[in-house]
Amino acid sequence: MARQAESSRILIFGGTGYIGKHLVRASISLGHPTYVYTRPAGPWTQPSNLDFHSAGVHIIEGELEEHEKIVATLKQVDIVISALPYPQVADQLKIIDAIVAAGNIKGTPHPANSRGSKPWEPHVLATTYVKPVKSLYDEAGIRTLDLLREEESTNQQHHPKFLEKKRKIRRATEAAGIPFTFVAANCCAAYFVNFLLHPHDPRDDIVVYGTGEAKAVLNYEEDIGKYTIKVANDPRACNRVVSYRPKPNIISQHELISQWEEKTGRTFKRVYVPEEDLVKLSQTLPPPENIPVSILHSVFVKGDLMSHEINEDDLEASRLYPEMQFTTMYQLLDVFLTDPPEPAMAAFG
Numbered sequence: 037m038a039r040q041a042e043s044s045r046i047l048i049f050g051g052t053g054y055i056g057k058h059l060v061r062a063s064i065s066l067g068h069p070t071y072v073y074t075r076p077a078g079p080w081t082q083p084s085n086l087d088f089h090s091a092g093v094h095i096i097e098g099e100l101e102e103h104e105k106i107v108a109t110l111k112q113v114d115i116v117i118s119a120l121p122y123p124q125v126a127d128q129l130k131i132i133d134a135i136v137a138a139g140n141i142k143g144t145p146h147p148a149n150s151r152g153s154k155p156w157e158p159h160v161l162a163t164t165y166v167k168p169v170k171s172l173y174d175e176a177g178i179r180t181l182d183l184l185r186e187e188e189s190t191n192q193q194h195h196p197k198f199l200e201k202k203r204k205i206r207r208a209t210e211a212a213g214i215p216f217t218f219v220a221a222n223c224c225a226a227y228f229v230n231f232l233l234h235p236h237d238p239r240d241d242i243v244v245y246g247t248g249e250a251k252a253v254l255n256y257e258e259d260i261g262k263y264t265i266k267v268a269n270d271p272r273a274c275n276r277v278v279s280y281r282p283k284p285n286i287i288s289q290h291e292l293i294s295q296w297e298e299k300t301g302r303t304f305k306r307v308y309v310p311e312e313d314l315v316k317l318s319q320t321l322p323p324p325e326n327i328p329v330s331i332l333h334s335v336f337v338k339g340d341l342m343s344h345e346i347n348e349d350d351l352e353a354s355r356l357y358p359e360m361q362f363t364t365m366y367q368l369l370d371v372f373l374t375d376p377p378e379p380a381m382a383a384f385g
């Protein structure tokens with residue numbers, strides 16, 4: 037694919053994965069020369085519904101331990117996004133080291149400093165990515181974006197320490213002096229529609245966690261891909277946090293189930309799992325099995341995604357790009373009626 041003069045070159049780690057392929061698709065469709073750093077094919081290789089070669093994706097085969105190879109790859113690109121799965125979170129330190137070693141990174145203030153007395157620490161975020169960006173406004177520099185993930189949770193006493201790893205990556209990104217953006221993409225909507233409503237396995241009952249009243253934020257994976265590529269190229273997002281919180285996608289379990297009942301013309305029996313049961317499970321299950329239950333508790337019982345206000349001076353994607361539209365949950369349920377996305381096996385950690 038011919039490179040457009042002004043298009044940044046984007047490298048994606050984990051680009052063959054559940055979230056990663058949405059980022060790759062969006063990057064290609066927005067005209068960016070797109071690179072995927074991937075392990076050589078092996079027993080772990082999943083058949084992908086994205087044909088990288090015919091899509092013009094540059095594939096670089098390598099392991100995360102191959103420092104020099106990653107450095108050499110970084111030197112070819114302007115932006116890096118990491119969509120590695122939870123067990124590989126700590127491996128993102130290797131990417132940060134390589135970004136620093138690549139040498140085309142210019143230090144910039146980290147967001148707590150640049151934002152004066154009001155550092156913004158989001159509570160629960162969606163997906164971890166890391167990206168250094170050679171930004172449009174900073175020719176010599178590279179902006180690192182750590183599309184962060186769950187941050188300090190309000191229910192930390194029940195929460196396993198798995199968030200700590202992600203926090204370390206963010207702090208390491210800042211400490212490395214790499215320009216960055218932190219993205220709070222919130223829940224992957226198709227993933228959670230599959231999990232909560234199980235459209236592939238139509239039963240008469242739907243499980244409700246807690247009271248079902250807490251509000252969560254669910255964004256369609258395709259949109260997360262598109263908005264992330266936009267944000268990655270947006271000078272306004274340098275050293276800032278960007279939240280993806282479009283109003284129609286702020287939704288409770290009861291509202292989601294009611295919309296699904298309206299779409300399907302069915303009435304489901306709502307079976308409640310009390311909060312105490314989830315808390316107990318999160319405390320007694322060994323890691324990593326305690327992660328999904330802890331996230332369910334945090335997101336759908338405590339409503340942690342909505343536990344902080346987004347103010348005028350915060351960056352929110354639907355406000356940043358009024359010319360674009362997030363798929364609403366109501367629209368996404370139509371997709372589930374006609375061409376339902378396959379359930380994924382990720383532990384949403």
Ligand SMILES: NC(=O)c1ccc[n+]([C@@H]2O[C@H](COP(=O)([O-])OP(=O)(O)OC[C@H]3O[C@@H](n4cnc5c(N)ncnc54)[C@H](OP(=O)(O)O)[C@@H]3O)[C@@H](O)[C@H]2O)c1
Nearest residue numbers: 050052053054055074075121122162163223224382384385
């Ligand atoms: N917020 C949400 O609703 C939500 C939902 C799902 C997932 N997530 C989060 O999204 C992130 C990405 O998850 P995902 O489900 O998209 O990941 P995934 O599909 O499980 O894995 C992504 C890619 O990582 C690479 N990888 C896997 N194991 C590896 C290993 N041992 N060493 C090196 N590379 C390895 C693989 O690429 P190669 O084989 O090409 O190397 C794989 O395709 C995670 O942080 C996850 O928790 C969030």
